[in-house]
Amino acid sequence: MKVPEQYQGAEVPHTLIEALTGNKTALLMGKAGTGKTRALWAYSVRLEARQQEKRKQGVSMDRLMRYDSLMVPAIEIDRRRYDWDYADTLAHFRGLLMLDDVGYCRGHATDWQVAAMHHVLSVRLDERLCTLITTNLDLHDIAEHFTPAIASRMSSGAVVCLGGKDWRQE
Ligand SMILES: Nc1ncnc2c1ncn2[C@@H]1O[C@H](COP(=O)(O)OP(=O)(O)OP(=O)(O)O)[C@@H](O)[C@H]1O
Numbered sequence: 001m002k003v004p005e006q007y008q009g010a011e012v013p014h015t016l017i018e019a020l021t022g023n024k025t026a027l028l029m030g031k032a033g034t035g036k037t038r039a040l041w042a043y044s045v046r047l048e049a050r051q052q053e054k055r056k057q058g059v060s061m062d063r064l065m066r067y068d069s070l071m072v073p074a075i076e077i078d079r080r081r082y083d084w085d086y087a088d089t090l091a092h093f094r095g096l097l098m099l100d101d102v103g104y105c106r107g108h109a110t111d112w113q114v115a116a117m118h119h120v121l122s123v124r125l126d127e128r129l130c131t132l133i134t135t136n137l138d139l140h141d142i143a144e145h146f147t148p149a150i151a152s153r154m155s156s157g158a159v160v161c162l163g164g165k166d167w168r169q170e
């Protein structure tokens with residue numbers, strides 16, 4: 001896995017580890033620059049290390065797949081708009097799907113954004129697959145930007161708020 005330079009060596013916030021212990025879905029909220037994307041990269045590095053341990057122990061391929069992770073900036077879903085197969089692939093990804101920066105654009109989500117997000121989240125909840133979502137929005141804004149049904153699904157597991165400063169202003 002190629003971790004971008006600015007995120008290398010990062011530690012996973014303990015609140016995120018707790019959130020993903022016993023929850024299939026976690027929503028990581030926080031203002032710009034508080035370290036949300038950094039936390040995702042750190043978590044995927046942690047998962048990869050655990051996958052390597054499990055591989056050495058001879059764990060089956062099926063179980064090893066649970067330690068896969070896929071980082072998807074929300075903007076990538078927009079870039080692939082109207083590509084329903086892509087949305088469906090994300091919906092059925094067996095490892096941890098990380099949707100970064102959902103609701104990044106101002107105003108209301110487009111019909112495509114709503115349909116794709118609703119599909120991805122619904123399938124993953126039904127199939128008990130793991131999903132980690134980051135956003136700058138609060139729950140009320142998520143409901144406004146997407147729909148109340150999407151906000152409900154995003155917040156159906158753990159909700160973690162990353163407080164603190166904007167590290168980009170350091
Ligand atoms: N705890 C930290 N210690 C050191 N550097 C940090 C920390 N948290 C974040 N940074 C650095 O600050 C910058 C912004 O972090 P990051 O991209 O994770 O923010 P973000 O919450 O995802 O912001 P946005 O909502 O704008 O996407 C990065 O260069 C990151 O490495």
Ligand SMILES: [Mg+2]
Nearest residue numbers: 036037100101
């Ligand atoms: Mg980010």
